[in-house]
Amino acid sequence: MNLSSIQQEFVLHFGEMGSRWGINRTVGQIYAVLFLSNVPLNADQIVEKLGFSRSNVSMGLKELQAWSLVRMKHLPDDRRDYFTTPEDLWEIVRILVAERKKREIDPTLSKLRELEMQKPDSDADRHAHDLLSELRELIELLTGWYDDMNRLETERLKQLLSLGAKIQKLAGKADILSMVGRRKATDKITAGKGT
Amino acid sequence: MNLSSIQQEFVLHFGEMGSRWGINRTVGQIYAVLFLSNVPLNADQIVEKLGFSRSNVSMGLKELQAWSLVRMKHLPDDRRDYFTTPEDLWEIVRILVAERKKREIDPTLSKLRELEMQKPDSDADRHAHDLLSELRELIELLTGWYDDMNRLETERLKQLLSLGAKIQKLAGKADILSMVGRRKATDKITAGKGT
DNA sequence: TCCTGATTTCAAGAATTACTGAAATTACAT
DNA sequence: ATGTAATTTCAGTAATTCTTGAAATCAGGA
Structure with missing residues (x-):
C-alpha cells in the first residue's frame, strides 16, 4: 500500500x-x-x-x-x-481558523485586557497603555467579525466570499440605512426575503 | 532607559x-x-x-x-x-496578513496547481486529484476575497468588519440583483424581492 | 483472572534552531 | 588613505525540539 x-x-x-x-x-x-x-x-x-x-x-x-x-x-x-479527516473541506478550514485563533489571538487578547487594568505611571507608559488599548480594540473588531462569519452556514459564507469587494457598495448603502434606524434598515432589506 | x-x-x-x-x-x-x-x-x-x-x-x-x-x-x-514599527496599526495588520499569506498559502497554491497538471493513474490517485482541485478552488476563493478586501481603504474595511453578519442579509439580495445587472443591483437594494 | 494485541509514555540520543563573542565588513569623517 | 564607529557574518556552543525503542498501560477475550 x-x-x-x-x-x-x-x-x-x-x-x-x-x-x-x-x-x-x-x-x-x-x-x-x-x-x-x-x-x-x-x-x-x-x-x-x-x-x-x-x-x-x-x-x-x-x-x-x-x-x-x-x-x-x-x-x-x-x-x-x-x-x-473531516470529509468537508470547509469544516477543516473552520477548525483550523478556530484553533489558530484560540492559540494565537485569544491569549493576547486576555493579556491586553489584563494589562489595561493596571494604570500607567510614567509618560512613556501612558503612551504604551494607549497603544495596547488601540490594539485590543482592533483585535476585538476582527474577532467579532470572525464570530459573525463563523456562525454563517457554509453556503452563505461562500456567497459572501465570492462577492468580495462588491459587497462594499452595499455596505455604504447599509451604513446610510442604519443611520435611519436599525430596525428599519434590516426590515427593508429583508422585506421580501423572510429572514 | x-x-x-x-x-x-x-x-x-x-x-x-x-x-x-x-x-x-x-x-x-x-x-x-x-x-x-x-x-x-x-x-x-x-x-x-x-x-x-x-x-x-x-x-x-x-x-x-x-x-x-x-x-x-x-x-x-x-x-x-x-x-x-509603522504608526498605523492597520498597516501592521495588513503587512502581517500579506506576509503570512506569502509564506503559508501561496507556496501551497502553486504546488496544488502544479500537481493538477499531472494526470492521475490509479483510482485512489483520481480521488486524491479531485481533493486537490477542491482544495485549490477553496484557497482561490479565500485569497481572491482577501485581495479584494486588501484593496479597500482602511476606513471602508473597518465599516465592513463592524457590519459583520448584518452584511449577509444584503448579500442574499445582491446575489439576486446582480443577475439582473450590476448597476441596478446597487440601486435597488431596498426595493427588490428576496430569495 | 491471565493473555494478547494495541496504544501511550518516557528517557535518551539525534537533529534542528537559537545565541554568542570575535572577527570581518561597511560607511563615513579626517 | 587611515581611523573609528556601526553593523554584519560566522563558527562554535547552548538550548530546544524531534524521534526512537523499550517499557508501561490499557482494553477486551478466553
Missing part, C-alpha cells in the same frame, strides 16, 4: 509547510496522508506509508486530535483505532 | 506568542519593544532594554525587516540605524 507520485509530492509539501504552521513536518505528513486517503487509516498503515516510528505516529495523531483535525473511528471486528 | 512593568509584561508575552507565530522569542520581544516605544530605537538601545547580545539583536532586526515589520530611520548627526 504505497503512495503515488502525486500523493507523495503532496505529502512532502504538506510536511514542509507544516513547519511554517505551528505543527512539525511529521505531523504535517501524517495529516496529508489521512487527508488524501479515501478510507480511514490506522497507525500501522501510516507507519508503513511514511516510515516513521510507531511512537512518533502515535504522538503525531495525538497532536492532530488536540487540534481536532482528525476523527477517530472504529471498524467492526477490529480493535485498532482508525483515523480520518 | 528601562521598561515599566506594563511594558515588561507585554514584551514578555509578545515574545512567548512570537514562537506560536513563525518568529522566535527574541524577535518577538524586539518587535514588542519597538512597537511600544514612541521614538525610534537603535540596536544598542534594544540591547540595553532586553539584554540580548548585540549580534542577536542585529539578526532579529534583519528578520523583522524581511517581514517588512520595521522601518529603518536615520537621525541627523547620527550614523546609527534607528528602527520603528
Whole structure:
C-alpha cells in the first residue's frame, strides 16, 4: 500500500509547510496522508506509508486530535483505532481558523485586557497603555467579525466570499440605512426575503 | 532607559506568542519593544532594554525587516540605524496578513496547481486529484476575497468588519440583483424581492 | 483472572534552531 | 588613505525540539 507520485509530492509539501504552521513536518505528513486517503487509516498503515516510528505516529495523531483535525473511528471486528479527516473541506478550514485563533489571538487578547487594568505611571507608559488599548480594540473588531462569519452556514459564507469587494457598495448603502434606524434598515432589506 | 512593568509584561508575552507565530522569542520581544516605544530605537538601545547580545539583536532586526515589520530611520548627526514599527496599526495588520499569506498559502497554491497538471493513474490517485482541485478552488476563493478586501481603504474595511453578519442579509439580495445587472443591483437594494 | 494485541509514555540520543563573542565588513569623517 | 564607529557574518556552543525503542498501560477475550 504505497503512495503515488502525486500523493507523495503532496505529502512532502504538506510536511514542509507544516513547519511554517505551528505543527512539525511529521505531523504535517501524517495529516496529508489521512487527508488524501479515501478510507480511514490506522497507525500501522501510516507507519508503513511514511516510515516513521510507531511512537512518533502515535504522538503525531495525538497532536492532530488536540487540534481536532482528525476523527477517530472504529471498524467492526477490529480493535485498532482508525483515523480520518473531516470529509468537508470547509469544516477543516473552520477548525483550523478556530484553533489558530484560540492559540494565537485569544491569549493576547486576555493579556491586553489584563494589562489595561493596571494604570500607567510614567509618560512613556501612558503612551504604551494607549497603544495596547488601540490594539485590543482592533483585535476585538476582527474577532467579532470572525464570530459573525463563523456562525454563517457554509453556503452563505461562500456567497459572501465570492462577492468580495462588491459587497462594499452595499455596505455604504447599509451604513446610510442604519443611520435611519436599525430596525428599519434590516426590515427593508429583508422585506421580501423572510429572514 | 528601562521598561515599566506594563511594558515588561507585554514584551514578555509578545515574545512567548512570537514562537506560536513563525518568529522566535527574541524577535518577538524586539518587535514588542519597538512597537511600544514612541521614538525610534537603535540596536544598542534594544540591547540595553532586553539584554540580548548585540549580534542577536542585529539578526532579529534583519528578520523583522524581511517581514517588512520595521522601518529603518536615520537621525541627523547620527550614523546609527534607528528602527520603528509603522504608526498605523492597520498597516501592521495588513503587512502581517500579506506576509503570512506569502509564506503559508501561496507556496501551497502553486504546488496544488502544479500537481493538477499531472494526470492521475490509479483510482485512489483520481480521488486524491479531485481533493486537490477542491482544495485549490477553496484557497482561490479565500485569497481572491482577501485581495479584494486588501484593496479597500482602511476606513471602508473597518465599516465592513463592524457590519459583520448584518452584511449577509444584503448579500442574499445582491446575489439576486446582480443577475439582473450590476448597476441596478446597487440601486435597488431596498426595493427588490428576496430569495 | 491471565493473555494478547494495541496504544501511550518516557528517557535518551539525534537533529534542528537559537545565541554568542570575535572577527570581518561597511560607511563615513579626517 | 587611515581611523573609528556601526553593523554584519560566522563558527562554535547552548538550548530546544524531534524521534526512537523499550517499557508501561490499557482494553477486551478466553
